Amino acid sequence: MADSQARAAAEALPFDPSEPLPRLRRELATGADGLSAREAARRLAVHGPNEVRRTARSSLARELTGQLVHPLALLLWAAAALAFVADLAVLGWAILAVIAVNAAFALLQERQAERAVETLARYLPEHALVVRDGKPTTVEARDLVPGDVIVLEEGDKVPADARVTDGGVEVDLSMLTGESVPAERVAAAGLLGAPLLDEPNLVFSGTTCVEGQARAVVFATGHHTELGRIAALSQRTRREASPLERQVKKVAWLIAGVATGMGALFLVVGVAVGLPLTDSLMFAIGLLVANVPEGLLPTITLALAVGVRALARRGALVKRLSAVETLGSTSVICTDKTGTLTRNRMRLRALWTPGHGAEAGPWAQELVRTAALCTTVTRDADGEPHGDPTEAALVAGAAERGVPVDLAGRDTGRLALFRFDPRLRLMSAVQDDPGTGGQVRIVVKGAPEAVLPRLQPGADVDSARAAAEELAGGGMRVLAVAVRELPKGAHPPTRREDAESSLSLLGLVGLYDPPRSEVAAAVRRCHEAGVRVHIVTGDNGATAAAVAREVGIGVPRLQVVTASERLDDEELDRLLVKGDAEIVFARSSPETKLKVADTLRAHGRIVAMTGDGVNDAPALHRAHIGVAMGRSGTDVAREAAAMVLTDDDFTTIVTAIESGRRVYDNVRKFIVYIFAHATPEIVPFLVFALSAGAVPLPLTVLQILAIDLGTETLPALALGRERSEPGVMERPPRPPHQGVISRDMLVRSWGYLGLTSAVLVMAGYFYVLWRAGWHPGDPTGVGSPLHHAYVTATTATFAGIVTCQVGTAFAARTDHAALRDIGVLSNPLLLAGIAFELAFTAALVYAPPLQHLFGTAALPLDVVLLVLTFPVLVWGTDELRRARRRRQRRLASTSAPCSVPPWSSRNGG
Template identity: 45%
Template sequence: MRMLHPQQGRGLTEPEPAGSRAPPREHRPLPDTARGIPALSAADVLPALGSSASGLTADAAHERRAAYGPNELPAPHRRPAWRQLAAQFTDLFAIILLVASGVTFLAYLLEEPREPGTVQLAAAIACVVLLNAAIGFAQEYSAERTAQTLQAMVPHRCRVLRDGRPGELPVQDLVPGDVVMLEAGDTVPADCRLVEAHDLTVDNAAITGESEPVPRTAEADPAAEAPQARNCVYMGTDVITGMTRAVVFATGQHTEFGRIYRLTAAAPWQKTPLQREVAWMARRVAVTALAVGLLLFAIRLPTGQSTVSSFVFALGVMVALVPEGLPATLSVSLALGVRRMARHQALVKKLVAVEALGSTTVVCTDKTGTLTQAEMTVVRIWARDQDHTVTGVGFEPSGEVSDPEPVRELLRSAALCSDARLLPPADGARWRVLGDTTEGALLVAAAKAGLNMEAEEAAAPRTAEHPFDSVRRLMSTVHEEGGTRRMRVKGAPLEVLDRCTRVDAEPDPVELTDSKRARITAVADRMAAQGLRVLAIAEREAPHLSGDRDQHERDLTLLGLAGMMDPPREEARAAVDACRRAGIRIVMVTGDHPLTAEAVARRVGIVRTVRPTVVTGAELDGLDDVGLDRMVADPGELLLCRVSPEHKMRVVTAFQRRGEVVAVTGDGANDAPALKHADIGVAMGASGTDVAREAAEMVLLDDSFGSIAVAVRLGRAVYQNIRKFLVYLFSHNIGELVPILAATFTGFPLVPITAVQILAIDLGSDVLPALALGAEPPESDVMDRPPRPRRERLFSMAVVRRILFLGGIQALGVCAVFFWHVGTSGIPFADFTADDPVYREAITLVQAGIVISQFFNALAVRTERESVFRAGLLSNPRLIAAGLFGIALMAAISYVPLLQSIFHTAPLSAGDWALLTAVGVLPLAADEVRKMRLRTRHAPRPEGDVR
């Protein structure tokens, strides 16, 4: 907000200190009169709101401040850090392990004599939960701190009339009835009804999504409703040109902006597909582990084992089935995806959102700033019956006008008849326009034609002007040029043509006949049909100006037409094509006019057919949910135009009812409810509003739709890699469980592998290789596949079969090694004790066998069909290093005395390691045979083969 000189605020009563005021009463809704504000005349508005031309008195303002509360929105709700940390312990895996740790410690207290190994197990399980919680909290806490606050959208101070004196107040102290003064560059601090308006245009993008400034007038508008009322301006929007005096009729949460805020707050966060899948998987793993543990407890109890020892045994089985390292592995793998996306200008605020984009089936995208540059650009000029193209995009004056000589006078007139200013880059920013972006586009085009507008303005100083208004739809200025005066006019083609009697030609202007007028109108219509915003530019000599402005703007000479557009981003079309190949449907949802939306959609490839389905917000209002569901079910091209926040919410919900995974892009406050309600909300970082960034899970730092396509590719890779390390993690659980079951049913009195050893494998040897699998780059054809079905499980039958295949081979190998070792010792099963050296060697062999098998298993799961040797055995060096680290840790557990006492292990011989390597390589060899059979089965048949 523009600051005032201190003397301008003299005499204005400053707000009292908070402590000196009476406690505010419950905030009342606005008076009923406020609902009919647009229909009132400017003279009737002030009395209706209990105000006057001199504003409120200080006492009245104080009373209303107490009644209506401050003019601000509540700060976005954020969970405190301790709640975020506590939430990490509500994961089902964490609950299972915490219960297991507590019950194990209780068993330690009850058993006689007390075994140190039992309390070590309890402590180890608790440490696992703490480690997982620390990793998950650190990742989410750091990501969520990137969110911006909503309050930054609202200006801090504004100019107000109180007691008849102008001054400046914090916007929080505005109340209904206050008279505020606004001009170009100001941000509107509350919802206001205009009392006076001079050449006023407002950027309503934050509320309605419209990309072009809209004119505003103080005249009554009986048929209008917010936010389309032409005599109202709304909190959070920006004044582009002109000045106004307006009276506040709504503040804080009662504003249009506040309505959107409440709509956003009411929209529930949607769980991502991955969150639902992990929750589904966790429940089933938990039930399975509990059922198997209880079954084995019931089997061992009648055999004469003590209750405590039977429980510890059953607990070991449960721990073997629960993938303790999965939460940490999942969090860090998603974090790797976050960092990859950040390198491509996509900032992810929530880890699970990384994968959600990979499963997206529908993208509802806005237009301005995402698919387009958000910078109006003149691309075509018609003058002297010829077309001239203009190259270059945006506000940077680089490019050229084809054959510029015939259009220089047209561009000179258009630039002179403008109030905008073109500002060069400063502090690393790009070229920008101060004022109306349409006028800025004309200034840029003039520079491309070789005109120096500073020199031109000095040579032709402005002496008079008739500002643009929404009724006449044109603007005119008068300039002193070479001893005479000339009028320059620009505006809507039909309005300007009606005032023209001649048209520029070579060498002199000629009469504007009806046939010429019809041809020029056809040219303007053709340009408009191409999605261009068309302005006509004209001039006349004005040696003597008398009478009203309609008389001044007569007998004009038409210089030509200028067509401009908000150009599509260069990368947008390629990104749209990539999404199409990936089977993702793209729906444009915008506040712009249908013709403009369709033109942009065609340029970027969203629309390719002759007649796409174009639906306006008014037409959506006429559809019930059944009709809306039928509309979105049609797979054809769909454009939604002139839509409100409620419309966007309805459309997103309709797609979700069909089972679609919906991503929504947006930059304005009006987009926030849909961003929050979508499966994945994607906000713009450079041009977006704070409320949009707050509601979204992902922020595009470069505002580019191209970054969405890259994020989809990386998200799909994350899902593929998650399935890889799930196969890796769960297959060794079978290798841990089967030996325990085999010992139970063969009557062996001890477990072949202890719970502490299982934890050492799950955390010490498995996590790093799983993370390395999570860092595998996307496969080359990942964007040529359709999105995975929403109902597809992480644990699909194909995944389960592969887990059983690889895990079964591991289990058979370690069972054979264990029973071979105890069987060749000559000791009867019943005589084995926990301290027996042969038993300690046997359980060490089992642990080492699983670790070595997992090393080769990690190589096997890297590919589904392709041979790992063809993919490159050493092409993932992180995986090799992680596997060797696990083997080294296993060697330390076998040989270091301190670790031997903790894990109850014994040293292995070189022959033992050779045997385990031979057994461990079996999963890789078997999987290579499986892949070869798959490749043979799906290989293309030779021509003529009719098998």
Template identity: 40%
Template sequence: MTHGASATTALLLSASQPITTLSLEDALAALQSSSQGLTQFDAEQRHEQFGANALPPARHRPLLLRFLDQLRHFMALLLWSAGAMAFLAQTPALGWAIWSVVLINAAFSFWQEFQAERTLAALTAVLPITVRTYRDGAIQRVPIAELVPGDVIELEQGDQVPADCRLLAATGLYLNVSVLTGESLPVLREPAQQQRLLSTAEAMNLLPAGSSIAAGHGQALVYATGINTEFAQVAQLSAGTERSRSTLELEVGRIVRTITALALTMGGLSFLASLLLVKVSVQESLVFSIGIIVANVPEGLLPTVTLALALAVRRMAAERALVRRLSAVDSLGCVTVICTDKTGTLTANAMAMQDTWTSDEPLLLLAAGLCSNATLEVGDSTETALIKGALERGVDIEQERPQFPRVQEAAFDSERRMMSVLVHWQADRRWSEPSEWMVLSKGAPLELIGRCTHWLQAGEISALTEASRSLAISANDVMARQGYRVIAVACKPSATAELHESNLILLGLVGLYDPPRTGVQGAIACCKQAGIKVTMVTGDYGLTAQAIARQIGLLEGPLHGPVDPLRVIHGYDLDRLSDAQLRQVIKFRSRLVFARMAPEQKLRLVQAYKALGEVVAVTGDGVNDAPALRAADVGIAMGRSGTDVAREAADIVLVDDNFSTIVSAVRQGRAVYQNIRHFILYVMASNVAEVAPFVTMLLLRIPAALTVLQILAIDLGTDMLPALGLGAEPAQLEAMQQPPRRTTEHVLNRAVLRRAYLVIGLAEAVLAMLGYAMVWARHGVDLAGLQDLAPALLHHAASPQLMAYQREAASVALGSIVFAQAGAVWACRSERLPAWSAALRLRPNALIWAGVGLELSAFVLLQAWAPLRQLLQMAPIPSQFWWWLLCCAPAVVLVDGIHKRITNLRSVRSL
């Protein structure tokens, strides 16, 4: 038994039976608590005794094994093999160099992965995970980790139960215990003591940690926390479950396999060709084939992918979007439809009372406030606005509540669209007729008015005729056209303590306004430009939803105009549509508003979009949104107003509940994919230039312009940092000026291969070989002469003077590739814009500047430091060839710019 379990047992020693079978008073006494909870001093003492209310940290794969994982993927195994071949070819220096590449690459990949994991772990601390707890007799918001046995907490619909609890009071409370039982249907929970011992999941008066409140609300007594909860045992069983691989990870794996196959094929063919055609020795042929293999391996691919994902997660966090699943970063780049809530997402979540329609405002506001569960500071935004609005108009609900004690409650649900309470009604000047009980109701106007038979007019109760009913509905429409959320309020005196929501008396309407968020209109416009459909899905009245949609630019038309039936679809109209008809509606209309939507209808809408092949992002905040969040390709929960259940079901949590943050997250998702594509383009282009010396050796029977060590110097010494700069490119504005990429589109597509092999790579290869040829021409050796010298140079049997010329020529070829790559990195920043336009329009990237600076500095160091120059078999470059190197960068930029110009013109003509 753990120390925490022993301490809990000590607290319960006064009880002679399990907590489920105790009365409420005995349960509180057993935990040395009261209905007002603990004092702050007692809570702190118990926190020291029991520890934090948190699960033990998940067990991770040991660091050593995780490092070894980086040494055995396809590309690592390929380089291990190439190093072994170098040892067989009796070139140990080359073998050690190749193996060093594997180790350095593995170390960098491991470090990036470790940092990414730490970043994700740190971000979870940002989520506002608190619980309403009684401390020193007052309700406070306390971090869940600070809960202790004996705490008394308040729970409502959508909350996750933070610890094992005994229910003290409940109103229509239904619990989702699927985390323990697998049963998805909510079960009723009541506070009454049990007569027999049942399991935690089965006992009617227990709320196990990890379960969630599906409906209603209640008050509960914490009796077990942290590792002593039943949920902790379940969590430990699932701790070793491996996550599925994301689409991006699968795509990178495909690229690795493709490049590996290409490298092995070219290496094998070069070995046979050099052995049979060039007639070099087996040892030399093996060295050349190793060169081909090494030249085709993008050593920085995996660390760059990890870096791109880690930076995207950090940047999204800085923009208030917390990623819970890395796969969502990739999916965001493919999103074609965003189904978004209105309140708090498109609006500022600053609900305030704007207007009332009533003949007796004090009574209207009193009834609305008493039929609420919020306080001035804590609760649903609509109810809090009612309480604050009433106070501003002279009705202090918190002072009034003790005079009208609540007896019963019928909680709000999405089908009735209303809430009612039964209260003791004392003699009150605001209600002339004496009554012991009073039913108070508030809810959606059309639904609530439909349950009313009378209305209060000039202090008199009159029958609600068709004319007066139409008058009330017209008043509702006038408010709704201004974008107000309209709440109807009614009452009914009762001679018995029974709550019936019929034959009500309409007291009036309250208009609440939540203004659009700053920046949402621009975000909507950005989505349109990016080819993303935005659909508003709300439970609000159609006129209210349309008014807000027009204010933010989602819909066109006059702000106070009638409902547009082609754009605003009500839930009851949706029910009349078959699945095929619904798909037709959403297929050909890009800007839609779905009003008065029930949770099951929201799920149906998401499924309809997905059936059309759309990639759907869905926002949600309530427990009823969880099915739609799970069904979506990207589920996005609200961090401030969202429930725990919604956050658990989501892939991304918005800390600020802001629609603009979704657009920023989509931009980051697109940037990750683009950055990886740009990096691969850059690396493969240099691979073409690195392979070219060996191909020309076979075709023209000349010496190889580069050695394998020189290729490694490019890949690891000069290319790596600019490549990482491309992988860390900030999200560019142009990312949102193109339609979403298709989910079937590969990173390594025809356009990338064409640019890498036939444009940038070919340009670099030509520049490298021209530089190599010019050095020999300077020494009076033409192609025929070079072919004659090839056997002696290949077998290292040439004179020292000729070997010095070969090193000089190789140095210029190497420098040509390095300087060409300095231009290529700028060309690769954009798929459409020439480098000179991209430099002006794209955001500056300090990492690329630093990478290029270090790349050129590294080459200068190779030239200046004699020991390193000798190791790589290089020679000082004659001064007259430095101008050639300086021309290589702009030459590549120019060639790529011409190609982009031709491609863009073809695209325009094809439209």
């Protein structure tokens, strides 16, 4: 199975790059002198240009239509139409503007995947040095074809997938593999059964040559390259709607169904009980307007936008508003290791010398100084190290231990160099070392399993091997350093096998990329919040596992899975869904990340996936939340992701999850707030209809519009700015199937808050009428003695609903906690919104022009004092309800301890 997996990519290529070079050249019909210009032109016509292609864009008109017929948009269209019917053109145009802005914003998000694919093209160089007709020629990179011979030098971007035929180069493959250490690519035979990216003789389009010079024959161009394959994966993984987007659609259809059904039902009821048709129509329109939450979409948008701004201040740039809410429902984080959990700064951490162990002393200083000599790292104009990060760490470690190495002197005294060979896993240098009085030595460094067999007979190999295993178990990259002194006047060896033999071991060095200090606390918060953390990395499993244990990943246990691309769906189900372990997926490929994301999604988990390379783009796009690195990440990863971390810090993801939970809670608070007002707005129409007109209509359609689009809007928007409730990160993630509206919310809105408000409002209405001597059935129309009392009574109803809104706003600020726990005055925007709605209401009640427009009248002092008690009564009843529920939950928690992990399916996560 390993062979078939390793060659899966090669089978999709027109040519197999792993076969012997003479056979590959025959199949490509090329030689050392490359192709002729005429043959290259013919092949270009057959194979097409060497560029990343994207599929055709979807129809703009179709996407725009989809946004304009969104259920919430349809409700807003209906509200706008009613506003125009009611001769409120300004409100109508305002609603239409909201529809247009939201449609345009959503439309921009749909282009995200296409931008990610287009960004891939930036990794291809504009020009390439190619051998045509036996001569080196510079051509446009898009004109390369299979069979071309290209010339690669230090600093070049590789223009196509190719096999090295002469020389050797060190290539930065991090964009494809996630490995920060450059890989050497040389003209050599392939490794049996190795994945294409591990082949020591292949270079890939878009990667960068760090050092060296080589010639290579192109075997794949365009969409057949690794870069092209990733582009295809990115286009196939379309973004799906977020949980909130799906729930809002359900809510919108529910509201639309309720509003339309109630309007139609009571239109029939009104006619049946003898109401005139015009009155019945007015009644139906009033019910519809009372049920349509005109501010729902703008308020959700604002709540999400507030979350975006808050996260931006903390180092997370969110590119899609709905991603903020999705973060709040995240149940699994799949994170990279290097740079996210760690600092991405390799450091010399441990030393071991034969006979002295980890003791410090002159032998330890000699070890680290010699290791730094066996490097090729240089310094740039600013004095910063340039080259292999591992070698830079050795040079820095020598300086820190008081034995700095003069890099210029190192190069001057170097008599021969055998570069790092990925098959041998070591490098060596013949050095005239001034630190030993001019003694010429062969210095070798490499993997312990490669260096130890080359020691002189009789060396204590077992002790060194045990020490190497102990260091590796601590998550360190272990290198062995050995030397052999040459007799004075001896010629330096010219063959590698002669140089790297009969060595004396100086010791072992352990290099470590330390975890960020704050990550352990962030992981603890994840576990408290019921969020599972897996590591998906291209790095070595032992190193990643050590980092995982150090930061607390692996609760209740840690499992390391190597060669994870070999896992089938059943095995992934067992690991990710049925098991209780947190997992390190080592040596992961792009397909591995995609398979992990798909498996978790298939089982209802909400997945946040981090990544920084081009190879991560498909998985970032497929996950519910793709999180790209802002510092170390590629442009492709940043385009494909929904969120970019400007600080590359895992802790920021946890902060974003908390912010997402707060946003979701605030959306639900807003829904409680607006649903609570439906009851006192509907009840007056029910009283009017069920009394067959004996009770005059307590509220007019224009007054409802004034409430829904005037007094209600600003406090609703302010609820989107509420701070997190206590304990928001101590509860498990909500199940994906949980609706944004729950039965408990409806009971609270329509029952406790709505019914209390309706009773108070109708009490105020009847108080004004009865005080004026009204009895059921008495005429109240224009010209009747009771008409002024009736207008005053409807005004009392309108003012009563507004003041009940104030109490509802304070009650809706918390779902569980007492108001004092978050602070009565802690939301200044809400206080400003309440002040505005009270001032707006006073204007409608006492300003003569608005009185005439909205059918209101000035309220006497006793009625004003009556309605001013409504906020305290509405808020107080809900505060008592929440206090009783808190007591019940405390009793339940003490009698039923939790024995399942927070991410268990029993908790819905």
